[in-house]
Amino acid sequence: MLFANMFMHFLKIIFTVFMNFYTIEATSIRVIKITIFLLFIVIQTSCSLPGIHFKPANPKHAGSYPKATERLRLIADQTTKFRTCFDVKRYELWMTPDPVNKKINGRSEITSYALSDIDTLQLDLDERLALSEVRVEGQPVRFYRKYSAVFIIAGRTIKKNQRFRVEGSFSGKPLTAAKPPWKGGLVWKQDKNDKPWTAVACESEGASLWWFCKDVTNDEADTTLLHYTCNKSLVMVGNGSLLSVANNGQDRIYSWQVSKPINTYDITFYLGDFVLIEDSFKSISGNWVPIRHYALRQNEMRARVHFKSAKKILSVYENCFGAFPWQQDGYRLVESPYEGMEHQSAIAYGNGYRLDDTGDDYIILHETAHEWWGNAVSATDLGDVWLQEGFATFSEYLYMAYTHHADPERYMFQYWLAIGNKRPVSNPYNLRFFDYRDGDVYTKGAYALLSLKYLIHDDTLFMKIIRTFYERNKLKPGGSNTKDLESVISELTGKDYTWFFNQYFHSRKVPMLEYRILENEGIVYRWTDCDSAFAMPVKIRSQGDDYFLFPTTKTQFTAVPQIKKIKNNNLFWVMRQGLFVSIYEVYFGLKPSKKLRKEGIL
Numbered sequence: 012m013l014f015a016n017m018f019m020h021f022l023k024i025i026f027t028v029f030m031n032f033y034t035i036e037a038t039s040i041r042v043i044k045i046t047i048f049l050l051f052i053v054i055q056t057s058c059s060l061p062g063i064h065f066k067p068a069n070p071k072h073a074g075s076y077p078k079a080t081e082r083l084r085l086i087a088d089q090t091t092k093f094r095t096c097f098d099v100k101r102y103e104l105w106m107t108p109d110p111v112n113k114k115i116n117g118r119s120e121i122t123s124y125a126l127s128d129i130d131t132l133q134l135d136l137d138e139r140l141a142l143s144e145v146r147v148e149g150q151p152v153r154f155y156r157k158y159s160a161v162f163i164i165a166g167r168t169i170k171k172n173q174r175f176r177v178e179g180s181f182s183g184k185p186l187t188a189a190k191p192p193w194k195g196g197l198v199w200k201q202d203k204n205d206k207p208w209t210a211v212a213c214e215s216e217g218a219s220l221w222w223f224c225k226d227v228t229n230d231e232a233d234t235t236l237l238h239y240t241c242n243k244s245l246v247m248v249g250n251g252s253l254l255s256v257a258n259n260g261q262d263r264i265y266s267w268q269v270s271k272p273i274n275t276y277d278i279t280f281y282l283g284d285f286v287l288i289e290d291s292f293k294s295i296s297g298n299w300v301p302i303r304h305y306a307l308r309q310n311e312m313r314a315r316v317h318f319k320s321a322k323k324i325l326s327v328y329e330n331c332f333g334a335f336p337w338q339q340d341g342y343r344l345v346e347s348p349y350e351g352m353e354h355q356s357a358i359a360y361g362n363g364y365r366l367d368d369t370g371d372d373y374i375i376l377h378e379t380a381h382e383w384w385g386n387a388v389s390a391t392d393l394g395d396v397w398l399q400e401g402f403a404t405f406s407e408y409l410y411m412a413y414t415h416h417a418d419p420e421r422y423m424f425q426y427w428l429a430i431g432n433k434r435p436v437s438n439p440y441n442l443r444f445f446d447y448r449d450g451d452v453y454t455k456g457a458y459a460l461l462s463l464k465y466l467i468h469d470d471t472l473f474m475k476i477i478r479t480f481y482e483r484n485k486l487k488p489g490g491s492n493t494k495d496l497e498s499v500i501s502e503l504t505g506k507d508y509t510w511f512f513n514q515y516f517h518s519r520k521v522p523m524l525e526y527r528i529l530e531n532e533g534i535v536y537r538w539t540d541c542d543s544a545f546a547m548p549v550k551i552r553s554q555g556d557d558y559f560l561f562p563t564t565k566t567q568f569t570a571v572p573q574i575k576k577i578k579n580n581n582l583f584w585v586m587r588q589g590l591f592v593s594i595y596e597v598y599f600g601l602k603p604s605k606k607l608r609k610e611g612i613l
């Protein structure tokens with residue numbers, strides 16, 4: 012899912028102006044000058060605009076989590092015996108949308124493997140939809156529903172290690188998305204020619220919003236078969252490769268096959284007057300990977316040009332992380348009636364064919380990264396969704412760094428400004444917690460990875476860590492968590508980085524570098540508001556020379572002969588003077604102090 016900061020565009024504009032303060036020509040328009048002046052006032056007074064933080068700060072009040080009501084527990088708790096007793100192997104889904112009445116009609120067939128003896132099991136379907144019949148191994152069985160949970164009484168004991176099949180038919184009016192993709196549901200729109208244009212987004216809410224499934228993030232089917240029916244004048248696109256198109260009276264049935272494990276929220280459909288744009292790219296694996304984009308007919312020519320950029324992005328990400336994960340299923344962008352979503356091998360694209368000031372399309376850049384981070388490596392629980400969003404955001408940085416067409420640190424700094432520090436990056440499990448209004452899983456997650464890169468201080472080793480983590484965790488049954496990353500880092504560096512993880516992932520607090528400048532003498536400093544073992548090195552620059560400080564929570568002094576007095580510590584000054592240059596690369600705050608003394612330091 013894409014970053015949802017409502018001030019993002021505004022932020023990008025002021026950030027660009029701000030970063031170019033000293034290079035703006037005398038001929039620049041007056042509006043920019045006024046903006047700079049206003050910006051100057053804001054920064055000098057160290058104000059925060061809503062959602063933008065010019066100084067890293069520790070908010071007094073922590074962000075809250077949703078109350079674990081019975082309704083929430085039934086959908087969010089992945090540890091109950093009714094869910095852990097079986098492992099889904101295969102989904103087959105039939106679905107027909109009715110865009111006129113905003114209804115759907117479908118059937119799911121779920122083949123699973125019993126992990127223990129089963130009398131009752133839980134599947135899920137939103138309570139707005141009717142469930143007409145449930146069968147186990149072809150026999151009708153009893154079931155009862157509580158909110159979105161469907162408890163199925165098998166009628167006989169399904170023995171451990173047995174494969175079994177559950178079928179259910181569903182219909183009705185699913186939730187209409189209030190703010191897709193962040194507040195999800197079905198999106199019923201019409202294109203400019205008044206033809207139906209329908210899609211779905213359900214990452215936060217879950218796939219059971221529109222189909223009958225085991226709605227968890229820690230159990231992915233190995234293969235999925237999708238049969239979508241629509242009027243012959245339209246096209247229905249799903250994930251994976253197109254197996255067949257069958258005529259059925261006035262309708263057509265599009266059958267799609269996903270040959271690799273897939274998150275249930277990634278399983279999707281798009282209905283519209285689409286045209287196919289076929290292409291392929293040469294993967295580093297040596298294979299030609301099929302590309303089958305679908306654009307609205309009215310936008311075909313724009314899409315043919317615009318979607319070409321995806322090939323360069325795929326190539327950079329392959330070099331960073333490894334071969335594109337869906338070699339057989341392929342890659343595609345599908346024009347969607349909302350901004351974007353990482354639907355596996357069928358990315359929702361709705362950014363209006365726009366380019367950012369870096370010359371890239373953020374949606375293609377970000378959502379394509381999710382094919383590696385989110386789709387191949389998936390978080391066990393949305394509590395660790397930063398593994399998907401933080402890595403996808405950090406991938407944007409790597410793309411900038413590898414292509415050298417934009418300053419990667421400057422690019423990242425826009426995210427720095429949006430970090431809120433209300434909650435830790437790694438959140439509690441079994442709450443289905445993913446609050447789109449708290450972007451720290453994107454921004455701080457990515458900044459934590461940048462800080463880690465700085466800390467490791469060996470880019471070859473750092474990228475080896477990223478690739479090893481990817482390689483070991485891609486398509487991992489049950490998904491991955493923050494601890495999996497920590498153990499790869501410990502193994503490859505031979506060091507214990509518990510303090511780093513405690514600080515940047517499990518605590519919401521910003522480490523603050525408390526310091527005092529002694530003019531023409533040096534700097535006294537220590538870390539505060541941090542893990543007791545926090546030991547992030549910091550680079551400062553004075554009169555063109557770099558000095559490395561190795562602060563801990565104990566007060567230290569480093570001689571920096573030419574250092575000037577720091578008048579204040581706001582961001583504007585810091586960047587202008589070039590001091591604390593690692594503020595670009597490491598996430599921390601500055602806390603000037605008059606108390607710190609060099610006397611008495613051993």
Ligand SMILES: [Zn+2]
Nearest residue numbers: 012013400403
């Ligand atoms: Zn995302």
